[in-house]
Amino acid sequence: MLQAVLLDISGVLYEDDRPLPGALQAVQQLQDKGYPLRLITNTSRQGRAAIHRQLTAMGFAVTPQQIFTSPQAVLRHVRMAGLRPYCLIHPGLEDEFADLLDLPEPNAVVLGDAEMRFDYAHLDRAFQLLLDGAPLICMGDNRYFRGQGALHLDAGPFVRALEYAAGTTALVLGKPSAAFYASALEDLGASAEATLMIGDDVIADVQGALAGGLRACLVRTGKYRAGDELRAPTAWVAADLAEAVARFC
Template identity: 80%
Template sequence: MPQAVLLDISGVLYEDDQPLPGAVEAVRALQAKGCPLRLVTNTSRLGKAAIHRQLTGMGFAVQPEQIFSAPQAVLRHVREHGLRPYCLIHPNLEEEFADLLDPPAPDAVVLGDAEMRFDYAHLDRAFQLLIAGAPLICMGDNRYFRSHGALHLDAGPFVRALEYAAGSIALVLGKPAAGFFASALADLGVSAEQALMIGDDVAADIQGALAAGLHACLVQTGKYRPGDELKAPTAGLASDLAEAVVRYC
């Protein structure tokens, strides 16, 4: 049995602003076991406070400190290194990044899922900074996400475009980066081999967790596609979070 559990949020707890069947009860069951939790997400269209409001509105009894997001990891890195980033981010993150917006002489590029801001002008501004030597710091490089029954472009394709154009290598601080999992585990006070990651994204959640030394379980909800389990044969497999909790926790 794991000593701590990391749960992806979108596609595991809910889809299209509705909790998945049995998910609220599954989280409640984990809490009843006294299992320490971290809800880990690459979501960069919402800040931590908004994520918490969204989850509690759906009936999930979680605390803000149980949420660990890629934007938080990026904020920590930028502040620790004293950087002045050009932030190509979603408008919903501007409050969290308020003290970092529009700095004089930017010396880094921070990129999240900027949605409609992924236009020529914004991407070209990032490109100009990158070719001048600024590092590219990303909240994730997921290829796509699922919403309202369809898959949509995430930040990853734009990360790759900037890497290709500028000859840069992005520092990815969200999943599947090992440092992201290490930070979440440090908050929990457990080692990697004592923790279980449950997610729907075989690359970011499952392969990333396994590479970082955690155990992992792939759920067949959210962005799961038939055959994904073949890409991580050592991971557990469950139809949804409720089954994962019963079988692996």
């Protein structure tokens, strides 16, 4: 029996700062039915507070506590492990990571979608630390994201470049990693087998959720590309979030 729901955000709830058709009503329907809900994302260009402001401005009636991000998962891990990270992150995350910036003698590398900071100097600094044995902790390894009607490079290609150069393997604490889904379920207080993940990314959202023991639904919006459903034949497929929610609400 379905007891809880995880929703990807960009490409499922909205595109280019506009709610997708039926998305506002679908989220409200889940709220009205009392489903425990988390909006989850690998987005690492902005913090949870900024995401909440963006969603509420679009009309989504959600609380900050219903949003769970890969930067939050990374912060939790770094603090529990007592690490001093070198943070190669986007300026939009600096408030959330304020107490971890510019620490002396860093012994870990934290990497998100740093956008214009993915230059030689920053990447080479991370490389030198990795060569000295620092772990590489990443907010996600997505290859690309969709914005302004086009696909753009995400953090994944830079994760792979550092892994290759330093001969290391990243700890990925964003989708599709099992660690991220376990952390989101812990935050939600739900079991994997009773939770449905709805997303537009067949790898990060659908394959990742299925590998973690969750149910999954692929929607044909956002990053979806024709034929993606063939890569996850056990997942539900729906035209959009409204159609997916209508199946069980």
